[in-house]
Amino acid sequence: MILYGAPMPAPNPRRVRIFLAEKGIDLPETAVSLMQREHKSPEHRARNSLGQVPTLVLDDGTAISETVAICRYFEETQPDPPLFGTTPVEKALVDMWVRRIEFILMTPVGNFWRHAHPRTAALLTQYKDFGESNREAYEGALRWLDQELAERPFVAGETYTIADICALTTVDFADWIGLPVGEEHGRVRAWHGRVSARPSAQA
Ligand SMILES: N[C@@H](CCC(=O)N[C@@H](CS)C(=O)NCC(=O)O)C(=O)O
Incomplete structure (x- = not known):
């Protein structure tokens, strides 16, 4: 599993990093350089057609983009502590x-x-x-x-x-x-x- 993101100050990848930290999930981020426009490269667009970060690529090749969708994936795979509510x-x-x-x-x-x-x-x-x-x-x-x-x-x-x-x-x-x-x-x-x-x- 690879999490493509970008360091501070990019707010969306940070949302995922904070979410993972709250869950206690250790998944290092693979940086896509926004300064060098790597997010618009064919390689990254193949993962995310909008050319944005974050994107999570699962071991079977499934690519999940949209920050909240990525967080939802981790909420389902590791429910504790719950961060999307319980009832x-x-x-x-x-x-x-x-x-x-x-x-x-x-x-x-x-x-x-x-x-x-x-x-x-x-x-x-x-x-x-x-x-x-x-x-x-x-x-x-x-x-x-x-x-x-x-x-x-x-x-x-x-x-x-x-x-x-x-x-x-x-x-x-x-x-x-x-x-x-x-x-x-x-x-x-x-x-x-x-x-x-x-x-x-x-x-
Ligand atoms: N709706 C997306 C927005 C992602 C987004 O805008 N990410 C920024 C970095 S924080 C980005 O990739 N910007 C480059 C662009 O939109 O071209 C999400 O929730 O993940």
Whole structure:
């Protein structure tokens, strides 16, 4: 089994690394250089037609892409500790929160990165006004998340789940590209401190 990924600050491979660390699964990552555009090579596109990382290739050659799908595979093969919930209600809530974090929190960060950040300027036609408009969208997402975290310690409930991993990697990447969490989002900052204190956050 080979896990293709990329080191920090790439947020999606980090989601898998944190997930594996929480599970106690030792699976070293094989780096695909994003700087050298190796993810767009024919070799990597044969594994993932979108030319993205992470991708997990199983021993029988099956290639699984999409971060949450890769994590789902490991949840099924090694259920403990559970990170996708255990009861039908918990599982549904975790799915709900993963989708919300991906759509509402990650999307503006990704749009800002692609359309407003100098590091990506050479890779695509940037629509700077659109890119910059995502600052406010991300701020709105943080305000919303801050309210939600008044109700519970972790994103999807009383326990740490993959939804926290998705949010943590997004907030850290956002900070790296110049979108820090302001002091007005005190609950997000407190939650960030809690999840960052876990050893897995070093992954
Ligand atoms: N939906 C994918 C997104 C993967 C993704 O965007 N990965 C980034 C690295 S963090 C990448 O490969 N970017 C290059 C590209 O999209 O061309 C997932 O959840 O895994």
